[in-house]
Amino acid sequence: MLTGRNPWQLDAAMNHSIFFPNYFKTYPEVLDENGYFVGYTGKGYAPGKAFKEDGSKREILIKDFSAHKTTPPTKYISNNDYASNFGAFLEASDKKPWAFWLGFTEPHRAYEYGSGVAKGGKKLGMVDNIPKYYPDSDTTRNDLLDYAMEIEYMDSHIERVLKILEASRQLENTLIVFTSDHGMPFPRVKGNQYLNSNNVPFAVMWKKGIKNAGRVVTDYVNMTDLAPTFLEVAGITVQKSGMRPITGKSLVPIFNATKSGQVDAARNFQLVGQERHDFGRPKDVGYPVRGMHKNGFLYLKNYEPDRWPACNPETGYLNCDGGPVKTMLLDHRRKGIDKYFWKLSFGKRPAEELYDLSKDPDCINNLAQNSNYQSIKKSMEREMEAKLLAQGDLRMQGYGHLYEQYPGAEVNGFYERFMKGEKFKLGWVNEGDFEKEAIKD
Structure with a gap:
């Protein structure tokens, strides 16, 4: 996501929890160098460590906004008031073009067992799609409902973020990408390569930038496509960015297309x-x-x-x-x-x-x-x-x-x-x- 390169093209960064190679520049760093106000809240680049050539800490996502706290509904949900921290970032941007990384801890583990039923108003019978690799039991259903509650909590902050953008009259011209870095943190999903491990939510909204919204497009897209997309939207070429050659392809041609189905014939695999x-x-x-x-x-x-x-x-x-x-x-x-x-x-x-x-x-x-x-x-x-x-x-x-x-x-x-x-x-x-x-x- 950060470099536009596949994991096997990232040397040490192929692995989990590593020293991030300092010769791989990231899109937030490029945007920062080109006049964008860049920041983040919550989980940024992690787990791992990143250093500059002189040994000092490298802030890949530039500036942390995490001062605002809240009282979470369960004991394991973060007290980060994500939406308020985004609001603080937006206020500090002082009308500059900006890019913000909103890294939710939810729905990472741990969960408060039974919270989906006790605090989320759910019932065990609501679970209607238990994966075939788990037994159907109260334990399975409770775990899935606790997971669902954390997702809904995350969604509530997204709703607040959209309202903040709308109130500031920036919603229509903001490119918003909502996705996840892996499937649910359950056995046989996260840390694996099956369908549910990598087929993650991916929603994009850009009211002024996506033509013929409502189309169903069947092209394969993936995380490597985000960095080149953001650079193209910002008017920055890869050559100008100083980044290593990018494997991903910008999604702008799909945004600009008007047809449904397969837009780019080369996007037929993953x-x-x-x-x-x-x-x-x-x-x-x-x-x-x-x-x-x-x-x-x-x-x-x-x-x-x-x-x-x-x-x-x-x-x-x-x-x-x-x-x-x-x-x-x-x-x-x-x-x-x-x-x-x-x-x-x-x-x-x-x-x-x-x-x-x-x-x-x-x-x-x-x-x-x-x-x-x-x-x-x-x-x-x-x-x-x-x-x-x-x-x-x-x-x-x-x-x-x-x-x-x-x-x-x-x-x-x-x-x-x-x-x-x-x-x-x-x-x-x-x-x-x-x-x-x-x-x-």
Whole structure:
């Protein structure tokens, strides 16, 4: 989102919680250099650290506006008064062109269990679409409703932001992008590469800049498209910006188009991937995956299938936030109640996966070994790896191990230190998530 480049084109920034390479300039920094008033509130660039060449702290999103606080409806919702902080930013902009990053903590974990029902006025029967990778239980329903309550709280601040813009007569000429950096923080979603991991909300409003609003456009768009979009709208070329070459493509041609359906014929696929998304495996290795969406299918290639996808069991499956559904799945396996749902979220995976998303959006039925789908699988693998190679992906060149050698900004050698008894503050997992006995998958 910040650089317009895919993760595999960002060296150390391919990983989660890293030292952000100072040679990758970001669009907020470019806008700041070109006369824009730039600021943010809430979660900015994180988790990770960024420094200038002289060693001083690098403020990627320029200026923090977080003075205004509020009383949240639950104990885990942030007390950041996001909308009021945006209002303070707008007042300070002094009629300059501006760009603001509103980074909600919600709906990140943790949630106050049962708050959706107790405080949000919801009922367990309201949940009508439980993913097929979870059992239908009161625990699942409560967790999903607590999640929904946090989303609605976030939406209430968005409503206030829109009213602030309207009152200042800037709503019509403000380009607003509302999206999320990953799917919901539940097992088998966040930190994975299935459909629900990456198919996130993406709403854009620009009353003066989008033609023929109300069209249904089927082009694939992604986070790399945002930086070039913002630069083009601001009248700044990539060459003038000083940024590294951008892979994403500006959305302005789609804004300017009048037709529905496929606007840009080249936007008919989407690449996805990951390397080390969290620590918790021996020698700080990751779980390398690459994938491609095309023609209603999702192809995934797991390059190290002998590793645990969500990090090792003995370190608490650290690449999955603690929560009631996670605890339930782990407890059911330990007690012999059920292993099927545990395996879907935490078990080891085959080297290749293929899903027909039109029939199986939850990605349960792996077609990779089905004889009827071999031509589709092989075609998608070839096209995916050719595109990744053209984009300079080190894993396609036989140097994928280099991604794993970049140091983490938080903890190095975690697995070995943890196994020797060193204590860590692991606020995103629950005490009961750690497996005390070895697991054979």
